[in-house]
Every structure is written in structure tokens, then in C-alpha cells.
Amino acid sequence: MLESPRMPNVTELWKSHWGRLLALRRPEGGFPYFENGPASVEPTIHAVLAGLSGTVDPTELVASLDWLATVVKSDGSVTGSPAAPVEGAWLTAPYALVMTKAGRTAQAAAALAFLERFASITVQNTNQSELDGSLVGWPWTDGAFSWVEPTAWGVLAFEAAGKRDAPRAVEGRSLLLDRQIPSGGWNYGSKKSFGKELIPFPDTTAYALMALAGHVPAETLQNSIGFLERDAEAQESPYSLALSLLALDLCESGAISHIRSRLAERFDLMTGERLNAVHLGLALQALGNRRVIRE
Amino acid sequence: MNRRSFLKWTLAAAGAVGLGAVIGRYWHRRCRVWVLSAPDYRKEYAKDIGSIMLREELALKGKNVLIKPNFVECHPGRPINTEPSLIAQVADACFRLGAASVTVGEAPGHRRDPWFSIYNRTLREALPTQVRCIDLNHGELVRIPNKGWYTGLDAFYVAAPLARADVVISMPKMKTHHWMGVTLSMKNLFGNLPGIVYGWPKNVLHFRGIPHSIVDLALTMPPHFIVVDGIVGMEGDGPILGTPKQMGVLVLGTDPLAVDATAARMMGFDPALIPYMSLALPHLPGMLDDMNDYPAEHPRRFASTFSCIDSFKPWQCGNYWK
Numbered sequence: 140m141l142e143s144p145r146m147p148n149v150t151e152l153w154k155s156h157w158g159r160l161l162a163l164r165r166p167e168g169g170f171p172y173f174e175n176g177p178a179s180v181e182p183t184i185h186a187v188l189a190g191l192s193g194t195v196d197p198t199e200l201v202a203s204l205d206w207l208a209t210v211v212k213s214d215g216s217v218t219g220s221p222a223a224p225v226e227g228a229w230l231t232a233p234y235a236l237v238m239t240k241a242g243r244t245a246q247a248a249a250a251l252a253f254l255e256r257f258a259s260i261t262v263q264n265t266n267q268s269e270l271d272g273s274l275v276g277w278p279w280t281d282g283a284f285s286w287v288e289p290t291a292w293g294v295l296a297f298e299a300a301g302k303r304d305a306p307r308a309v310e311g312r313s314l315l316l317d318r319q320i321p322s323g324g325w326n327y328g329s330k331k332s333f334g335k336e337l338i339p340f341p342d343t344t345a346y347a348l349m350a351l352a353g354h355v356p357a358e359t360l361q362n363s364i365g366f367l368e369r370d371a372e373a374q375e376s377p378y379s380l381a382l383s384l385l386a387l388d389l390c391e392s393g394a395i396s397h398i399r400s401r402l403a404e405r406f407d408l409m410t411g412e413r414l415n416a417v418h419l420g421l422a423l424q425a426l427g428n429r430r431v432i433r434e
Numbered sequence: 435m436n437r438r439s440f441l442k443w444t445l446a447a448a449g450a451v452g453l454g455a456v457i458g459r460y461w462h463r464r465c466r467v468w469v470l471s472a473p474d475y476r477k478e479y480a481k482d483i484g485s486i487m488l489r490e491e492l493a494l495k496g497k498n499v500l501i502k503p504n505f506v507e508c509h510p511g512r513p514i515n516t517e518p519s520l521i522a523q524v525a526d527a528c529f530r531l532g533a534a535s536v537t538v539g540e541a542p543g544h545r546r547d548p549w550f551s552i553y554n555r556t557l558r559e560a561l562p563t564q565v566r567c568i569d570l571n572h573g574e575l576v577r578i579p580n581k582g583w584y585t586g587l588d589a590f591y592v593a594a595p596l597a598r599a600d601v602v603i604s605m606p607k608m609k610t611h612h613w614m615g616v617t618l619s620m621k622n623l624f625g626n627l628p629g630i631v632y633g634w635p636k637n638v639l640h641f642r643g644i645p646h647s648i649v650d651l652a653l654t655m656p657p658h659f660i661v662v663d664g665i666v667g668m669e670g671d672g673p674i675l676g677t678p679k680q681m682g683v684l685v686l687g688t689d690p691l692a693v694d695a696t697a698a699r700m701m702g703f704d705p706a707l708i709p710y711m712s713l714a715l716p717h718l719p720g721m722l723d724d725m726n727d728y729p730a731e732h733p734r735r736f737a738s739t740f741s742c743i744d745s746f747k748p749w750q751c752g753n754y755w756k
Contacts, residue, residue: 172573176594179574181630219630222575223591226631226638260641279633283641286633288546327544327634333612333743335675338509342547376549412566413553 153193153426156406160186160419161199168202169210170416180217180230183207184237185420191240192427204241207234215249216257228257229279232292239299240431251300254293255307259285269331275307276314286328290314291346295433303354312354315347323362339363341370345382349433352389360390368394377405378418384425389433399426462719465692466490469700469731470684472665475519479684483661484527489729490688492601492659495532500599501525502657504607504622505557506542506674507550513678515551516605516663518560520684524603524661525565539595541570541625543635544674548572568595571629582650584713585642590654591631604657604690608667608683608697610676613644615708615746616701617673618694619660623651645710652690653717660693661686664700669740683736692720699723702739704751723754 163186164170169178170186183203190200210221217234219227235250254277262272262284276285277293290311297308320330324339325347331337344367351360364387371383371394380402387395402425409419424431468486472479487494501524503516525536538561542551548569558567576597577589596602604619611617624636624647632638639647662685670676683700687693691714695705705711705721715721734755742750 176574179630181572219628220575222577223631226591227633229633230630278637279629280631280638283633283637286635286637288634332675333671335671340545340547375555376547376553378547378549412568413548415548415569415572417572 152403152406153423156419157189157193157195157423160189160416160423163414163416164203168206170203170420172415172417173412174414177220177222178206179220180207180210180234181219182416182420184230184233185417185424187237187241188431189420189423189427192424192429192431194429200241204238204243207237208243208246211246211249215246215251215253217250226280228253228281229277229289229292231257232277232289232296235296236292236299236432239296247300251296251302254296257281258307259283259290270329271314271317274310274314274317276311284328285314287315287318287325287343288327288346291350294350298350298433312351315351316355316359319347319363321362323366325363339366341367341374341376341379342382345379345386348386349389352386352433364390364392368392371398371401374401375405377402377409377422378415380405381418381421381425385421385432388425388430402426462725464725464727465689465720466687466727466729467689467692467696467720467733468686469696469728469733469736470686471682471731471735472684473682475517475665478523479520480523480526480530483524483684483686484530486686486730487527487531487659490659492531492688494528494601496534497600498598499528499533499536499601499603500596501528501536501538501603501605502596502622502625503538503540503605504609504617504625504673505538505540505551505554506544506625508554508556511678512674512676513607513609513666513668514674516607517665518557520661520663520665521557521605522560522562522565524605525561528603529562533601535566536564537566537568537595537599539568539570539593541593541628543624543629546571546629546634568593570596570626573628575628575631578654580650580654582646582653582717584646585639585650587642587650590651591628592626592655593628596626601659602655602657603659603661605661605663607673608662608664608679608681608685608701610669610672610701610740610742610746612671612673612743614648614710615742615749616694616698616703618662618697619657619690620648620652620694620710620714623648623655623657626651626655645713648710649714649717652714656690659686659688660690662693662697664697664736667701667740669742671743679738679740681736681738683731685733689718689720691715691718692726695721695723696726696728696733699751699754700733700736700738702737702750702752702754703746704749704754707749
């Protein structure tokens with residue numbers, strides 16, 4: 140592997156933690172959330188994305204991509220786990236994205252066709268939440284309302300497939316903008332509750348910024364970028380730091396060098412019951428030498 | 435909740451209470467609810483809690499225990515979560531009674547990032563090293579057929595460590611809730627369900643009806659024992675944005691509705707007007723105060739009135755026992 144231009148001196152760190160991630164892989168090719176658990180869709184997606192970000196030998200990823208192809212349903216969707224065949228269809232968006240990035244175009248196209256149909260319900264606008272309930276985004280599961288993370292993934296999946304101007308992607312971006320907390324950042328999907336502004340979260344803010352960066356005037360996102368930069372100063376969570384780094388890198392923030400160092404110091408927190416393969420996969424993506432979720 | 439649904443629920447609750455009162459009086463068994471004076475978090479409660487577990491014949495010897503607190507996000511100064519030192523005392527009581535293992539697990543609906551909740555340093559540092567803290571939002575899933583029918587869901591999915599635990603101890607925080615009036619042991623069951631299936635928040639349960647979901651969950655996966663942290667509760671715009679309410683009490687028992695109805699009365703609410711309690715009344719014992727026994731303190735000693743958002747003020751009854 141070449142020295143990472145995005146993060147000098149982390150190549151050895153990256154390699155060693157990539158090895159830790161690979162050690163979690165199940166014999167059938169998928170990755171579990173936690174050590175010795177069953178192969179699951181989300182950790183497998185993030186492991187493959189991590190591999191793509193680090194320019195590992197593509198043959199190392201084939202078994203995992205093949206396993207992902209075995210859990211896809213006839214309608215092109217995937218769910219959280221083969222054990223839960225109905226709920227959790229939100230994962231179809233990151234699945235579409237990883238299949239696009241891995242060049243598995245037939246599976247990506249089927250997943251995107253599902254995402255065209257998979258839509259959140261709408262609700263009447265009320266003064267209570269001050270959001271536009273008529274906008275359609277993506278829900279976590281069928282028959283539910285739209286939320287920031289699944290909508291951001293939907294937008295990113297269409298963008299990865301070169302369909303950034305698809306009507307669903309455009310509406311998804313409008314929805315995300317509508318849900319932005321005026322003072323900066325995003326909560327899960329609402330900006331106010333009973334008249335009070337909600338607290339922004341780093342993970343949802345990072346996903347929304349990844350979906351919106353470059354598509355809306357920069358000043359529209361300044362408060363949210365500022366929130367993420369400030370939050371990262373004291374952030375302990377490697378998961379939130381990884382997502383913040385991925386988003387702020389896209390937003391060309393001046394804070395990313397410092398955040399990279401803080402994240403690199405926190406890899407060792409992800410051990411034992413706190414070693415979630417999604418978190419490790421995201422941290423590797425954040426320190427990898429190539430942008431993958433959005434280039 | 436808008437005015438129409440509020441009126442609908444009030445009428446439904448009144449009807450259910452009328453029918454349920456008859457059912458409850460002649461059909462349901464009596465329940466015991468243990469109310470302990472607990473002035474602050476520094477005192478030792480493990481022995482008393484262990485004694486009550488024994489009196490309730492909670493068999494822990496050689497068992498794998500999962501403690502399910504309400505631990506959803508950390509904000510200094512806000513009593514959102516079950517107090518870590520109290521969780522540690524319950525874990526201690528379990529070990530004293532011979533538990534083989536004790537795990538603390540939570541699937542917060544407010545935060546996907548477990549470093550804000552179950553991995554949080556304040557919790558980890560309060561617990562003995564042999565107690566594991568696990569994230570129930572992610573990981574292996576187990577399907578459990580729904581024993582209720584209100585949601586129309588065939589089954590619920592839970593994380594494997596919860597499904598495989600021999601004994602589950604629910605440790606809710608005594609709080610107001612801006613959708614349900616109060617949140618106690620039965621609402622705490624939402625935190626059994628993994629976000630990877632139900633999302634953040636668990637919106638599908640909201641659309642199926644929060645009271646319906648609570649009752650189906652209570653019928654499907656009732657905890658074996660409950661310890662409500664009412665030492666410092668939350669009033670006002672709970673369960674996140676409210677303010678501390680000093681109560682100085684623990685409420686314990688094995689019957690979720692009995693514990694919740696008693697705690698709700700102590701908070702100044704009429705349980706008959708709380709939708710999930712009135713819906714549960716025909717199914718679970720413990721709703722009627724005169725069918726409950728209070729072998730320790732009587733709850734009237736701690737009767738108070740929690741401030742709440744305007745919508746729920748009509749559900750409050752002042753001091754129930756005056």
C-alpha cells in the first residue's frame with residue numbers, strides 16, 4: 140500500500156486495524172457486528188467500503204461482495220439481517236452504493252430500482268414540529284416517516300450511481316435542508332419539539348453534510364459545519380469522529396488534520412464488546428487514502 | 435397528541451377502565467409493590483434490593499442476568515438516565531444471590547451512537563469490571579412471536595443477548611414523557627428493540643400506536659423484576675428535556691403494570707387516564723390500587739405532582755391517596 144496522501148504516517152495503523160477487521164469475517168464472507176456473531180449486511184457493507192478506501196487487493200473483497208449478493212431479495216432490497224426478512228429495508232441504500240462502487244452494476248441497479256419505490260409516508264404540517272411533512276425521503280422501514288440517516292444514504296446511493304439529479308435525490312436533499320436545525324446540525328429528523336430546538340447529533344449531521352455538500356450554497360451549511368468542528372474537539376466516540384471526519388473532509392474544513400489525529404488515538408477503544416465492525420469500518424474509511432462514500 | 439386523539443384516548447380509557455375494573459377486581463390476582471425510601475445515590479441499597487428479590491422468589495443462582503436500564507443519552511445535570519451507581523448496586527445484589535453473569539444492555543431510540551449511551555464512560559466506570567455493557571441496537575437478532583395483537587405485528591426482533599438472558603431486570607427512570615405522560619417499566623420495553631430493525635427513533639412502533647406497542651411488548655417480553663429509579667426523577671418536558679425532581683424513592687416488583695400504576699400515582703397521574711396503562715388493564719394485574727399490597731413503605735408517603743406539558747395536565751389527579 141502507498142503512503143496515504145490524506146493522512147501521512149497512518150498507513151501502518153490503517154493496515155493493522157484492517158487486519159483486525161478482516162479477522163472478524165465469517166467463513167461465508169460476511170462480517171458480523173460483533174466478534175463471533177452471524178454475518179450481517181451493514182458491517183459487511185462498511186468492511187467492503189473500508190477495503191475500497193484503502194486500496195486493498197480487490198480479490199480480498201470478493202467473498203464479502205458475494206455474500207452480500209446472497210442476501211438480496213427478489214425485489215432488489217436487503218434488510219438488516221437475514222433473520223429479519225422484512226424490517227430494516229433502509230440498508231438497501233448503502234447496499235446500492237457499495238455495489239456501485241464495487242462495479243456490481245446489475246445488483247446496484249436492482250437496488251436503486253427498489254429505492255425509487257421505497258418512500259417515506261408524508262404527514263400534515265403542524266406548528267409543533269415546524270417541518271415540511273409533505274416532502275418524501277426514505278424511512279428506516281416500510282410504512283414509516285422519513286429520517287435523516289436513511290434519507291442521506293438514499294441521496295448518496297443515487298449520487299454514486301451518477302443519478303444526482305434524479306427526482307428522488309433532489310427531493311431527498313430538499314428534505315434534509317428542511318430538517319436542518321437553524322443554529323446548526325441535525326437531530327434524527329426533527330428540528331424542534333414543542334417549540335424547543337432539538338439537540339444536533341454528530342452522526343446525523345455528518346450524514347446530512349455528506350449528502351448535501353456541493354449541492355447547496357456553502358453558507359447554507361456553515362452553522363452545521365461549525366457544529367461538527369466544535370463537537371469533534373471534545374468528541375470521545377470513534378464512530379462519531381469517523382463520520383465527522385468523512386463529512387468535514389468533503390466540506391474541506393480546516394479542522395480535519397486535528398480530527399484525524401484524535402480518531403487515530405481512539406482506535407484502541409474499539410475492543411471487546413465495544414468492537415463493532417461498522418464503527419471500525421467507518422474509522423478505516425475516514426483514515427483511508429481515498430474517498431468512497433462520496434468522492 | 436392533538437385534541438381529537440386526546441379526547442379519543444380519554445373516552446377509550448374511561449371505557450376500558452370501567453370494563454377493566456370489573457375484570458381486574460374478580461379475575462386478576464393481588465400484586466406486591468415494594469416502595470423503599472432512598473434519599474440519595476450514596477446510600478447502600480443492594481442488601482435491601484437483594485432481600486426483596488428473595489422475597490419475590492427471583493431465582494438468580496447460576497443464571498445469566500441482563501439489566502435493562504433507561505440509558506439513552508448523557509447530558510450533565512439532566513436526570514435522563516438510570517443512575518449508574520444504582521445499576522451497580524442492582525448488579526451487586528444479583529451477584530450476591532449467585533448470578534453467573536450480569537450484563538447491562540440498552541437499545542436507545544434517541545442515539546444510534548452507543549458511545550453516548552451504553553458505552554459511556556460514566557456507566558462503565560461505575561460498574562464492576564465483570565459486568566459487560568452491550569449495545570442492543572446492533573448485532574445478532576432473534577425473532578420472538580408477538581403475544582399481543584394490538585400492533586398487528588407477527589413478531590418482534592430483539593438482540594440475541596436479551597433473548598438468551600435467563601433473567602431480565604428492568605430499571606427505568608421515573609420520568610414524564612411528552613407522548614405518554616409518564617415513562618416507567620413498560621415504556622422502557624421500547625429499549626429492548628434494535629434500531630437496525632426499527633430505526634432511530636423506532637418510528638414503526640409510533641405508527642402502530644405507542645400504547646399498542648407497549649402493551650404488545652409487555653405481553654411478549656415482560657421483565658422478571660423491576661427497579662424504578664425514583665431517587666431523582668424528571669418532570670416537565672421529559673424524557674430528555676425535563677428538569678430534575680427529587681423523590682427519594684425506589685419502586686420494585688415483578689408486575690409491570692402494578693409497579694407503573696403505583697409510580698404514576700406517586701407522580702400525581704391517574705393511571706386510568708394513561709393510554710398504555712388503561713389498554714393493559716384487561717391483560718395484566720396491578721392497575722387497581724386496592725388490589726396491590728405495599729409490604730414496605732406505603733406510596734402515599736412519597737405522593738407528589740410532577741410538572742408536565744399542558745396536554746397531560748388533565749391526566750393528573752393530585753395526591754391519589756389523600
